[in-house]
Amino acid sequence: MKPTEQIYANYTTEDFLVWKTLFNRQLKNLENKVSNEFMYSLERVGFNADSIPEFLSVNQKLKNYTGWQLVTVPNISEADEFFVYLSQKKFTATCWLRTLQQLDYLEEPDMFHDVFGHTPLLSNTSYSLFFEAMGKLAVKYIHQKEIILKLQRLYWFTIEFGLINEDNKIKVFGAGIISSKGETEHAISNRSVKTDFNITEIMKHDFRTDVLQDEYYVIDSFEQLNDSLKQFELELEEVCT
C-alpha cells in the first residue's frame, strides 16, 4: 500500500540514499542540458541532495510564488481528477520513493519524478499559468473525449517531454525528461527528432508511455504555450457555439 500522506518520520535510510543518489546524478547529467528557468526554480523551492523535500514547506514556498500547492496521492491520478486539481492550481504528487534497485526505471511515477521533475517550475508564473489554463479548459470540456485526448497529448509533449530553445541551444524542461537519466541523454542527442512546437500537430500526435520518445517538440518560451492554448480555446468556442 502506497502512502496517501507524507509522514516524514517514515522515510528510511534507503529513501534518503535514493533521493541523494538521484538528485546528485541528475543534477550532473542535466548540466548544460536543462532550461535555465528550471535551475532558477530549483533554487526557489530549495531542493537539495541531503533532504527529501517536505511537502508542507514546499507548499509554503509555492504559495508565495504562484499560489500552487502539492496534493498527496498514492498513485498516478485518473485524468478527470488530475485536471480538476490542475484547474484549482493543485498538482497531485506521490510521496514515496523507488528502491535502490529501481534507480534507472520505474513504471509508475514516484516522488523523484513528481517532486524533483515537476514541482520546481510550479514556482514560475508563465509556466504555471499555462498549466492552470490547461486544467480549466479540460474541466470545461471534461465530457468531450476528443478534446480531453488532445489536451493529454499537449500535456505529454510539453509538461512531460517538452524542450525549449534558449540562446539558440535546445534545453529540456519536461518533467519526464528531467527526472530520467536515459531520457535526458536521448532527448538532447541526435538520435531523437526535434520539431518546432506546433499545437495542432501535437494534438494529432499519439504517444507511448513505455519507451523513450522518438520525437520532441521545441518551444521558444512558456508564453508561447499560453498564447497557443488561448488560440485553441478560441477555436473551440467558435466550433461549439
Ligand SMILES: [Fe+2]
Ligand atoms: Fe509526470
